Amino acid sequence: MRRDDTRRRRTRKAVKAVTPDQTVVPFDASVALDADLTKLAAELSHGGARAAARRRRDLAVPSPAFTATLRARLAEELLAPTASAAPADAAAVTTQTASPTDAVVAEAAAEDAPPARLADVAGPAELPAPIALPVASPRRKRERPALPQGGATVAPVAVAARVRLRQMPRILPSPRWTALAVAASIIVAVFGLGRFGEISVPPPVRAGAVAGASLVRDGVTSALTFGAQLREGDEIRVAADGRATIEIGAGVVRLDGESAIRLTRLGGDLTLVDQLAGRAWHRAAPAEGGRYAVRTESVTWTALGTAFDLDRRTTTRGERVELLAIEHDVALTSPGLQSRVMEGRRAVLLLGDASPILETGGVDGAALTDPWLLANAREDRDLGFELGIFEGVDLGDPTPTPVPTAVPTAEPTPTPAATAEATPGPTATPSPTPRPTARPTPRPTPKPTPKPTPKPTPTLGALTLALTGCHGGVIVDWSAYGGDAFNHYTVLRNTSPNIPLAYPPQAGAIALESSYTTNASLTSTADAEVDPGVTYYYRALAFDADDRVIAASAVKAKAASNVMNLGELGIGPMETATQFDWTPYPGPEACFSTYKLVFSNEDPTPSYLEGSSAAWAGELQSTGSTVVGELPSGTWWFRLQAIRFTQLGKMVVAETAPASYTVP
Amino acid sequence: MVSDLAVSRLDADRERSLVERSRSDASAFAELYDFYLPRIYGFIARRVGERAAAEDLTAMTFERALGTLRRGDFRNESFGGWLYRVASNAIVDHVRHDRRTVSLAAGRAAKAGDAQATEEPREDALALIGDEAATAAFTAALDRDVVRRALTRLPDAQRRVLVLKFFDGLEIEEMCGVLGCSRATFAVRLHRALRALRDAIAEESTDAA
Numbered sequence: 028m029r030r031d032d033t034r035r036r037r038t039r040k041a042v043k044a045v046t047p048d049q050t051v052v053p054f055d056a057s058v059a060l061d062a063d064l065t066k067l068a069a070e071l072s073h074g075g076a077r078a079a080a081r082r083r084r085d086l087a088v089p090s091p092a093f094t095a096t097l098r099a100r101l102a103e104e105l106l107a108p109t110a111s112a113a114p115a116d117a118a119a120v121t122t123q124t125a126s127p128t129d130a131v132v133a134e135a136a137a138e139d140a141p142p143a144r145l146a147d148v149a150g151p152a153e154l155p156a157p158i159a160l161p162v163a164s165p166r167r168k169r170e171r172p173a174l175p176q177g178g179a180t181v182a183p184v185a186v187a188a189r190v191r192l193r194q195m196p197r198i199l200p201s202p203r204w205t206a207l208a209v210a211a212s213i214i215v216a217v218f219g220l221g222r223f224g225e226i227s228v229p230p231p232v233r234a235g236a237v238a239g240a241s242l243v244r245d246g247v248t249s250a251l252t253f254g255a256q257l258r259e260g261d262e263i264r265v266a267a268d269g270r271a272t273i274e275i276g277a278g279v280v281r282l283d284g285e286s287a288i289r290l291t292r293l294g295g296d297l298t299l300v301d302q303l304a305g306r307a308w309h310r311a312a313p314a315e316g317g318r319y320a321v322r323t324e325s326v327t328w329t330a331l332g333t334a335f336d337l338d339r340r341t342t343t344r345g346e347r348v349e350l351l352a353i354e355h356d357v358a359l360t361s362p363g364l365q366s367r368v369m370e371g372r373r374a375v376l377l378l379g380d381a382s383p384i385l386e387t388g389g390v391d392g393a394a395l396t397d398p399w400l401l402a403n404a405r406e407d408r409d410l411g412f413e414l415g416i417f418e419g420v421d422l423g424d425p426t427p428t429p430v431p432t433a434v435p436t437a438e439p440t441p442t443p444a445a446t447a448e449a450t451p452g453p454t455a456t457p458s459p460t461p462r463p464t465a466r467p468t469p470r471p472t473p474k475p476t477p478k479p480t481p482k483p484t485p486t487l488g489a490l491t492l493a494l495t496g497c498h499g500g501v502i503v504d505w506s507a508y509g510g511d512a513f514n515h516y517t518v519l520r521n522t523s524p525n526i527p528l529a530y531p532p533q534a535g536a537i538a539l540e541s542s543y544t545t546n547a548s549l550t551s552t553a554d555a556e557v558d559p560g561v562t563y564y565y566r567a568l569a570f571d572a573d574d575r576v577i578a579a580s581a582v583k584a585k586a587a588s589n590v591m592n593l594g595e596l597g598i599g600p601m602e603t604a605t606q607f608d609w610t611p612y613p614g615p616e617a618c619f620s621t622y623k624l625v626f627s628n629e630d631p632t633p634s635y636l637e638g639s640s641a642a643w644a645g646e647l648q649s650t651g652s653t654v655v656g657e658l659p660s661g662t663w664w665f666r667l668q669a670i671r672f673t674q675l676g677k678m679v680v681a682e683t684a685p686a687s688y689t690v691p
Numbered sequence: 692m693v694s695d696l697a698v699s700r701l702d703a704d705r706e707r708s709l710v711e712r713s714r715s716d717a718s719a720f721a722e723l724y725d726f727y728l729p730r731i732y733g734f735i736a737r738r739v740g741e742r743a744a745a746e747d748l749t750a751m752t753f754e755r756a757l758g759t760l761r762r763g764d765f766r767n768e769s770f771g772g773w774l775y776r777v778a779s780n781a782i783v784d785h786v787r788h789d790r791r792t793v794s795l796a797a798g799r800a801a802k803a804g805d806a807q808a809t810e811e812p813r814e815d816a817l818a819l820i821g822d823e824a825a826t827a828a829f830t831a832a833l834d835r836d837v838v839r840r841a842l843t844r845l846p847d848a849q850r851r852v853l854v855l856k857f858f859d860g861l862e863i864e865e866m867c868g869v870l871g872c873s874r875a876t877f878a879v880r881l882h883r884a885l886r887a888l889r890d891a892i893a894e895e896s897t898d899a900a
Contacts, residue, residue, distance in 0.1 A: 067892075068857070070838065075857035078832035089732040093746050098724060100750075101757050105717050384700045514846060515887070531879055545846075545887050546894075572848045574879070 035591045229293045230259040230276025230314065239269020240282070262289045265305065275300075278319065278333075279410075281403055285407040286339075291322070301595075306338040308353075308403040310412060323348045324378050326361040333370075334407065334415055336400060346378035351390060351400075354415025371416045371527045371534055389534035392523035395420055417485060418528045419566070419579035419639065487528075488578030490567045494585035497618035497671060500555035500678040501585045503542065505567035507550050508578045512571040518542035519566050522582070528576040541676035542567070553671060555678035557591045591681035596667050598688045604656035605690065607643070611651040612669040618681035619648045619680065620672040624655065626663045630686050633666050636677065662689040701726050701771065710770050713760045716853045717728035720760065724753065727771060731778050734859060737825045738782050745758035772868020774863065779869045822851055841891035856881060 076355055118188045233256050234240075240251040243262035251263060251271060264287040265271050271282045273290075275298055280321035282288065286305020292298065298319045300309070311330035320329040326348065334353040339346065351358060352368045359366045359374060368387065373394075375386040394400060395417070404417040414420075488510050495502035503518050519526050521536040532538055542552045547569075557563055562584050569578035597608035612619055625639040633639035642665070643655050666687055669681040701723075703708075712719035736745035743785055755777055759765050767773040830839045842850060855866045867877050 063889055064882070067838075067885055067889055070834065071853060071857040074829065074833040074838075075860060078828055078858055079860065080833065081828075089729055089736075089746070089749070090742075094728060094750075097728070097746075097750050097753065098721065101724060101753055102717050102721065104757055105713075105720055105761070441736070515883070531875070543883070545890060661720050689729055 055277065073380045100564070128677045184669035187618055220332065229259075229295055230278075230298065231274050232273065232290065232293055234263075235272030235274050235279065237269075237271045239284075240271035241266075257290055259290055259293045262287065262303070273318075274396065276312060276314065279308075279310045281308040281310075281406070283307065283399060302337055302339055304339055304341075306336070308334070308336050308399075310334045310407055323376075326359065326364075326376055326378065329358040329360070331356040331358055331367070333412065336403070340376075344377055344573065348376045348378060350374045350376075351394060352415075353400075353404075353417065354413055371525075371529070390416060390525050390527075392525045395525055416525075416527050418576070419489075419581065421581050454532065487576065488569065490569060490578050490580040492565060492567050492580035492583050494565060494583050495615075495617050496587045497678075498588050498614055498680045499590035499671075500553050500557055500680075501563065501565070501587050502551065502553055502671065502673060503565055503567070504551040504673075505537070505580055507547055508569040509547075510569075510577065512577055513547050514570050514572040515543055515545045516547075516550070517568055517570065519568060520552075520554065521564045522561065524564045524582050526564060526582050528566075528568065528579050530568070530574050530576070536566075544675055549674040551673040552675040553673045553678040554587075555676075557587045560586055562586045590679055591669075593667065593669070593681050593683045596665055596683035596686045598686055599666060600691070601654060602656050605658055605688070606652065606654045607667065609654045609667045609683050611649050614669075614680060616648060618671050619669055620677075621646045621670050622650060623668050624653065625668060626665045627657075628661055628663050631664050631687075633664050634679065634682075635668050635670055636679060658690045662687060693748065700853065703769075706770050710760065710765060713757075714763055720757065723770065727774055728753070730771075731774055734775060734861075735778055735782060737828060737859070738822065739785060740824050744785060748778065748785055751781055752778045767868070769864035769868055772866075774868070775865045776868040776871065811868040822847070822854060825848055825854050825858055829854050832858075837892055837895045838888075841888055842894045844891045844895070845887055849880070849887050850875075852880050852884045853888065 033349050087466045091506055140528065148361050194401070199495040213386045233254055234242075234251050235253065237251050237253050237255075240252040241248050241264050242255065242257070243264065244258075244260070258275065259262075263271055263273060263282065265282045265284055267284045273280045273288070275290075275293070278298075280288065280300065283306040287303040288307060289301040289303060291301045294317075296317050298311075298313055298317065299322060300320070307321075307332065308318070309321055311333050313319045313330075318329055320327050321337055323337070324346070328335070328337065328350055335354055335357050336351040336353060338349045338351075339480070340349075341347075350359075350368055351373045352370045355668040357368045357374075359368060359376075361376075366374070366387075369669055371390050373388055375388055381394050399656060400417070401422050404414055404420070405422045408414055408417075408422065425630055453583070488508060489510060491506040493502070493504040505516070505518070508516070516528060517538045518539045519530075520539055521532075521534065525534045526536045539552060539554055539556075541554070550567075554563070554565075563586065564582050564584045566582045568576050571577050591612065591614060593610045593612065595609075597606075599606045599608075609625060612622075622643075622645045623635040623641045625633040625635050627639045627640050629632035630637070630639060642658060643653050645653060648669075664685050666685040667683045671678055671680050706723070709719045709723050709798065713723060728749070732745060732749045734754075735748045736742070737747050739748065752774065756774055765773070826842070830842055833839050833842070844854070845853075852866075852870070855861050855869060861869070863874060863877060867874055870880070872880070
């Protein structure tokens, strides 16, 4: 048992070592830790070696002729001039071997023909026909034939071939067709440029739900009202008890109290927001090819994904900026610093005169219960956005809380939201929770966000999770996944509630090795690798073949206690048998499957989990005695263990002390 | 691990240097060629099953490599990995676009393997091309029948990982190149594939019992 524990702990440490921060994973390290897998790998290697020996006799070796021919051809290509590097070489060879007339023909043909190999241009007879279709090819530099030396008279060069090459097209387009062609070109150019983002279209920007926020435009401060159109240079400031939602194209920025931003640039290619103070949730959705960046003084945060939370506070040490990457990564650039904050990670900067000090770390459990973050995640979910680290997290949907009516009570009088009065706008009363109010007009576009890495994630399925804390470990049960694309299950465990939906596990989570199965109907395992009294958090995940999460459970917690000691094992000889007595396991029925009476003549601590033989087994928990006949004679170590079986593993929940007994 | 060739790996620095110089130095490219040609050819031949097709695809792979090197477009970390990736894509293209030129030998093999295949010999023959052919050869070389059966039960992606590692004997950078993943991801995939195989063996044994 002890040896088994040691091995397991070693395995656990190894699993922990595989974190996203580790860029190089020792190859085969994980395999080497598992004796079974090592053996299996050796068997496969042996098969591979046999196949290799076999294929040497087969066709898997290139013929010498082919090798030599291809080698010569490639060397020739390598030595041949490239279109840009030494275009004159081929022409030079040609002019040396051909007559002046032929040289002109060759020169002209070389302009239109694809780059030829050195051998191909040796003779003018092999040149293509004079009138060739225009082929897109690098334009070659034309070289004049060398003048004869010694001041000799230059003989006139025949121009027939050149004229023949450059004869006019037989069918001239009429002016009408020419005009149409020009018009078509313009249309294609306009659409083409638009398609590739050369013509940048700034995103529409307007205020969404607003309470207690003001707009500073051209030095004039006014109340920010719902639906107000915003433009470049506008500054939005939110009072301590206020909040504001700014819609930028398909994206959104939600401002907490005491926050301020400036819309520094609103271009199709770049949306740049200066976050001047406070906290804001940024859901970036720039147009295709565009970028979304937030600046905090000299530090720029560029969305490589779609959502992040940025908090800027003044502390005694200076300005402190904390970023939490909610969905996908965020790039960080500042003078002398360049980094990338991965999804589920946080970065903290202290802005000062010198280069900012950077701290990074995983998201702690508190973040997943932060009302501000949860409320924003809920809003994003309702808008159809993906949730990143909040995927599968219980967002604590407010039950019938006084959610402000989605439509701002469409009265016939549209309330022209007069001036800088305290009435913040048509949205509902600024109830303190949830902080970011529900958007009054939910937009119909479900998910317009272009992704940097297209992730064809289907809708995430739900798994239920049940934990049973037992002596010696935790029983983990989850519901079977019934959808398509299932490949395997894995249960993740952490000491904090933060278990991102990702594999390899992130934020300090580890995978329960025993939970991995490709059989969708196997849905329970035992986790015996726990420290007694420590609360562990679990989440069951179903993956597809590409390791993408297709279903997940909520995160649940459970603690386990030590393996129960059942005291001494009583052993008494009978006439033709041996009697064993013990204290029945008093633990919960849910933690018991069977008793095993194990014995060994080598191991003084025999254990069923380590392969010791069982002399008897019983499934009645209240049993405290048994008689075993025909035991082999000799001195043996006996021990009674209470075992809890699951579909994917087993664990010892209680056991007696080992006892030595000599069978006559 | 299982390599046909005496020198199993080109030193990474040496390879980088050769790649740098190959743009203009024929001897550097020749060294890369000499090292990789038998490997790439073998990789392709084990999948397409015909010498002529293997030679064509090998030539295509190296011509593309040469073009990329000459243009200075090569940006990858591992030249070998990239080369295997190109070869792998060439094989896929060959299978996809060459459906009308399935060899008679492959067709016969398909027919011989399945008497029911007379109606669709071409489709069956196509199934043998690509990774399937390599898998079949690998499976045939395994000792235990239960492992052979278990291997065929694995999902394609996991079986491919095992074939690349244990049958083709590629280096990790090369496998990462073929699969288009990082070292870390590959290590995870390999581990999972082995575990899945172990599970499949257990299930096979249970079924047999």
